[in-house]
Amino acid sequence: MTVLEFDINKIRSDFPTLNQTINGCPLVYLDSAATSQKPQSVINAITEFYTSQNANVHRGRHSLSEQATNLYEQARDKMAQYFNVFSNEIVWTKGATEAINLVANGLKKRLDKSHTIMISPLEHHANIVPWQIVSQQTGAKLVSLPLNKNGTLNTLECCEFIKQIRPTLLAITQVSNTLGNITDLSPLIRVAKEVNSLVLVDGAQGALHLKPDLRKLNCDFYVCSSHKMLGPTGLGVLYGRYEELNALDIYQSGGEMIDKVYLTHSTYRPAPAKFETGTPNISGVLGFSAALDYLNELDHGKIQRYEQKLFNYAAKELVMIEGITIYSNLSDNIGTLCFNFNNEHPYDLATLLDGYGVAVRSGHHCTQPLMAHLGVNGTVRASLTFYNTFEDVDIFIHSLKKCIALLD
CATH class of the missing domain: 3.40.640.10 (Type I PLP-dependent aspartate aminotransferase-like (Major domain))
Structure with a gap:
């Protein structure tokens, strides 16, 4: 049966890995560019x-x-x-x-x-x-x-x-x-x-x-x-x-x-x-x-519109954090935010975020020539997809601010 409306709660219930805690916090999975989570039907x-x-x-x-x-x-x-x-x-x-x-x-x-x-x-x-x-x-x-x-x-x-x-x-x-x-x-x-x-x-x-x-x-x-x-x-x-x-x-x-x-x-x-x-x-x-x-079974057009709204919301919040440099193009993007905070090592930021249950990727992302072009050794990458929520973004931004406070 075709899903007529985009029901994010129904979507998330289909992905068992999302419904767990990491380090005592609800998992916020922002690493779908590395690998997506799997619905129960695939398992x-x-x-x-x-x-x-x-x-x-x-x-x-x-x-x-x-x-x-x-x-x-x-x-x-x-x-x-x-x-x-x-x-x-x-x-x-x-x-x-x-x-x-x-x-x-x-x-x-x-x-x-x-x-x-x-x-x-x-x-x-x-x-x-x-x-x-x-x-x-x-x-x-x-x-x-x-x-x-x-x-x-x-x-x-x-x-x-x-x-x-x-x-x-x-x-x-x-x-x-x-x-x-x-x-x-x-x-x-x-x-x-x-x-x-x-x-x-x-x-x-x-x-x-x-x-x-x-x-x-x-x-x-x-x-x-x-x-x-x-x-x-x-x-x-x-x-x-x-x-x-x-x-x-x-x-x-x-x-x-x-x-x-x-x-x-x-x-x-x-x-x-x-x-x-x-x-x-x-x-x-x-x-x-x-x-x-x-x-x-999903309406792909609705998924794309939802992902874009989610990305725009996350980008707007991330831009407002002092010291953050975003490398991603914010106008033509599938939902990935590539960034750094001041001169802090991306591994440190990713490790601290994991302490709050937020999963992001850090490093050169198998794109060393691009890193050299941007003049950095690596970045933090938060990648969104249709099973993420606005609450995920809020937790990510709130946790990121806490991590930055620890680094300052």
Whole structure:
């Protein structure tokens, strides 16, 4: 049944981890950018699989195997529907990181010193290091888009840069995992297509909050992680335009991805099977299937509006605290506040906040080039999502003021 109204109390009751105390205080979980909490339905789906459905997929003709296979492939269909793409364009991976590595490895034979790979300074290390390695191995030049001093991208300037460089591949984040800033992707992708560039989008932060229509977005590859979308850890998604997926070289070899094996050579199945080697994370896929069911029962537009109101309220309160520097863009943001207090170490502030039951992330957030650009070693990051409340924000702000008083 579709939820007609956004009932935050009902939502929170679906997430058992939220209903506990930490250090004697009610848990205020503001680290969803690192990993989202899981609704009970996801936990139940995993338990159900191991309790009564446990069998391998694609390999047996007995009832349990056929049931598991049907559920496994239904999950692929749900993921495809969520993104408005075809089921054979969805590849299950271990996570967004593996999905990027799969594409990077698959493109290596097509790259040499005459080619250019373009990234941005906003990228998570997972969308930097694989391209560095490919660049070193192939001779392809690695370049970065220009970034404003405040950590935002100037869309017009970036479009001109793409036209000038004409990269073979543009690999760019949909949302900064550190800042929460939303990238204006459409004009960048349009210009990239005009110069015949492939485009890979890191959607680890955007897939849940923005629910992108990948047909309209028109990228060639899109990656995300189950665990940032209410699902289990250890599972990711690679969307690839079908012809581009099949053009990639294989990433790993072994059972399941083969067509015919001879002692001297083998032939491989078409995508997505050619990239799904060995026994997959079946319980993870079925758990993620339940997460997608949960998300599909919600009104995504209402969720986005609620998250935006929550973010605006938190930003307004945080700005008013003397000594706080906010690095996030406050106008185009999924709900993440990246900040520091004076010259205090972010680890100290995060540790003190934990004493009040407030969970935030501190450090460089796997974005050391961005930290260097901002001139800091690390930050505190508070990331909101639709199961947070205005009371959570109040507790966070009140606790932060107490921590600051201890540091002064």
